[in-house]
Amino acid sequence: MAERGTLRLGSRSFGAGEFALMAIVNRTPDSFFDRGATYATEAAYDAIAKAVADGADLVDIGGVKAGYGEPVSEDEELRRTVDFVAGIRSRHPDLVISVDTYRSGVARRVAEAGANLINDTWAGADPEVATVAAEFGAGLVCSHVGGLSPRTDPHRMAYDDVVADVIRTTTALADRAVAAGVRPDGILIDPTHDFGKNTLQSLELTRRLDELAATGWPVLVAVSNKDFIGETLELPPGQRGNGTLAALSVSAWLGARVFRVHDVPAARQALDLIAVLRGTAQPAGTRRSLA
Numbered sequence: 581m582a583e584r585g586t587l588r589l590g591s592r593s594f595g596a597g598e599f600a601l602m603a604i605v606n607r608t609p610d611s612f613f614d615r616g617a618t619y620a621t622e623a624a625y626d627a628i629a630k631a632v633a634d635g636a637d638l639v640d641i642g643g644v645k646a647g648y649g650e651p652v653s654e655d656e657e658l659r660r661t662v663d664f665v666a667g668i669r670s671r672h673p674d675l676v677i678s679v680d681t682y683r684s685g686v687a688r689r690v691a692e693a694g695a696n697l698i699n700d701t702w703a704g705a706d707p708e709v710a711t712v713a714a715e716f717g718a719g720l721v722c723s724h725v726g727g728l729s730p731r732t733d734p735h736r737m738a739y740d741d742v743v744a745d746v747i748r749t750t751t752a753l754a755d756r757a758v759a760a761g762v763r764p765d766g767i768l769i770d771p772t773h774d775f776g777k778n779t780l781q782s783l784e785l786t787r788r789l790d791e792l793a794a795t796g797w798p799v800l801v802a803v804s805n806k807d808f809i810g811e812t813l814e815l816p817p818g819q820r821g822n823g824t825l826a827a828l829s830v831s832a833w834l835g836a837r838v839f840r841v842h843d844v845p846a847a848r849q850a851l852d853l854i855a856v857l858r859g860t861a862q863p864a865g866t867r868r869s870l871a
Contacts, residue, residue: 587798587837588765589719590676590696592637594798597860599832599851602638602678602840603631604804607660608645608652614842621664628668632675635848640699640840641665641690642680646775648733654685662689669694678721682730684708691716701772701802702730704753710760719766721800722753726776734776742781743788746771747795754797768838770800774807782808786827793835802840803827804847825850833858 585596594600605627609616618624628639643660644652661679668677679690682702687709691698697719700709704722713720724746726737739745750769758764771792773782785792792799803809809823810816821843828839828847832854841847855861 585796586765587719587768588763589638589678591674592676594637594837597855597858598837599855600637600838601635601844601847601851602640602800602838603628603634603636603844604640604642604840604842605631606642606645607664608642610645610649611642621667624664625667625671628672628675631844632672634844636844638676638678638697638838639668640678640680641668641695643686644681644731646680646701646731648731654683657681657683657686658689661686662693665690665695666693678719682706682709684712687712687718688716691718697721697766697768699770701725701770701775702728703749703772704756705730707756710753710757710762713757713766714761714763717763717766719768720757720762721768721770722750722757722797723770723772724749724776725772728776734774734778737776737778737781739781742777742784743791746785747792750792751795751797767797768800769795769797770802773801773803777808779808779811782806783812786830789831789834789836793837798837799831799835800838800840801828801831801836803831804841804843821846829854 587594605618609619618627643657677695678697678699679695680699682700682705684706687698698713699721701723703725754767771785804824805817805820809820813823829850856863
């Protein structure tokens with residue numbers, strides 16, 4: 581078994597000081613941010629190719645809008661994801677493919693098609709998702725939603741200590757996944773900003789992210805253009821890029837390892853600089869005042 585500090589997904593391994601960038605490609609017509617820009621198959625393939633060229637280490641495919649919206653049957657989610665995952669695997673044999681789903685039936689089919697990571701953003705609502713990840717040797721994201729059912733929005737969520745609740749829930753799910761046979765070096769925990777949380781709670785999670793990192797489990801953060809950034813700055817989704825980079829950079833400094841983003845080039849530059857500042861990478865050039 582690999583050391584806890586090493587994260588292994590597909591053919592890739594990410595060491596304790598190495599950041600991994602996850603690009604978002606939604607196969608949905610109603611995504612809160614892109615409004616269906618990658619719903620069409622060819623547009624989605626183009627987005628994958630661009631993300632890879634821009635420096636993404638992983639791609640995360642979603643077939644259902646995360647929050648409240650039109651019902652999407654399991655058959656429809658399968659139609660949006662399975663053949664597409666197989667197509668990505670054919671075009672990009674070594675790319676790490678993640679699929680955002682809370683349904684074990686979908687997890688099984690996308691794993692058969694070549695997915696390396698199951699991004700379960702609804703905190704094990706279907707416990708068989710972990711069983712599927714174990715069967716196929718896939719990684720698993722263990723998240724926190726405060727007990728909400730899938731695709732429901734938070735309302736007056738209250739915690740004695742939101743960070744303690746997140747740690748307790750995600751680490752328990754991680755331990756349960758290991759007991760189900762999921763590889764320990766393929767497990768991530770995700771505080772899941774905005775899911776089951778108001779803006780103040782998501783901000784608290786961000787400023788105390790080092791406490792999640794201290795659990796030893798690799799931490800994934802998905803803050804890109806989220807509502808807690810929009811409410812803090814009073815900005816709509818399309819104008820939250822600068823705030824996203826600020827939250828992402830703080831999360832990286834405090835120990836997050838994997839970052840789910842819409843803007844890959846901007847995030848890649850920010851993470852590269854944070855890695856140098858933390859001493860885990862070297863500058864690309866150091867000619868100033870030395871020539």
